[in-house]
Amino acid sequence: xxxxxxxxxxxxxxxxxxxxRAALSRFFSPAVAEHIRSKSGTALSNSRKEISVLFTDIxxxxxxxxTNDPEELVDLLNRYFxxxxxxxxxxxxxxxxxxxxxxxxxxxxxxxxxxxxRRAVRAGQDILRRCSQLRTPDGEPLAIGIGIAxxxxxxGPVGSEKRQEYTAIGDVVN
Numbered sequence: 001x002x003x004x005x006x007x008x009x010x011x012x013x014x015x016x017x018x019x020x021r022a023a024l025s026r027f028f029s030p031a032v033a034e035h036i037r038s039k040s041g042t043a044l045s046n047s048r049k050e051i052s053v054l055f056t057d058i059x060x061x062x063x064x065x066x067t068n069d070p071e072e073l074v075d076l077l078n079r080y081f082x083x084x085x086x087x088x089x090x091x092x093x094x095x096x097x098x099x100x101x102x103x104x105x106x107x108x109x110x111x112x113x114x115x116x117x118r119r120a121v122r123a124g125q126d127i128l129r130r131c132s133q134l135r136t137p138d139g140e141p142l143a144i145g146i147g148i149a150x151x152x153x154x155x156g157p158v159g160s161e162k163r164q165e166y167t168a169i170g171d172v173v174n
Contacts (some may be wrong), residue, residue, distance in 0.1 A: 032092050057145055061101040068136075077144070
């Protein structure tokens with residue numbers, strides 16, 4: 001009976017770790033997620049940091065949404081978000097959020113990076129390269145805009161007791 005109990009505890013621990021990894025991997029690159037796990041979540045407490053922020057969106061998306069089927073738009077967005085996420089994770093950035101056709105990414109958090117501005121620029125360059133292959137449902141090249149800023153922000157969990165998001169708050173984000 002003791003061995004069965006120990007096995008049950010071990011299975012529960014493996015499940016918990018698997019769920020934790022899956023949750024972290026939705027926001028962070030594998031390397032950043034593993035750093036957070038090794039710090040037992042302390043890397044996610046609110047703190048003031050110098051970070052770099054990258055924002056990108058699709059130019060003319062409102063017009064695209066008025067003239068194309070929603071299914072085609074969702075397909076385009078999913079391909080677009082895939083390319084952005086790959087570029088951001090490649091330089092160990094953090095996808096803060098998807099906002100309609102936009103993406104907000106953070107660099108220099110939750111893991112400190114002395115070269116966060118350089119990483120944001122590299123991600124931006126890679127995004128431009130990757131998205132140059134994407135086409136709108138009409139077959140036109142996908143036009144995107146990218147903005148990058150560096151400055152101070154409060155970074156960490158924000159929200160209610162029932163739902164929080166890891167994000168950055170401050171002028172650098174606006």
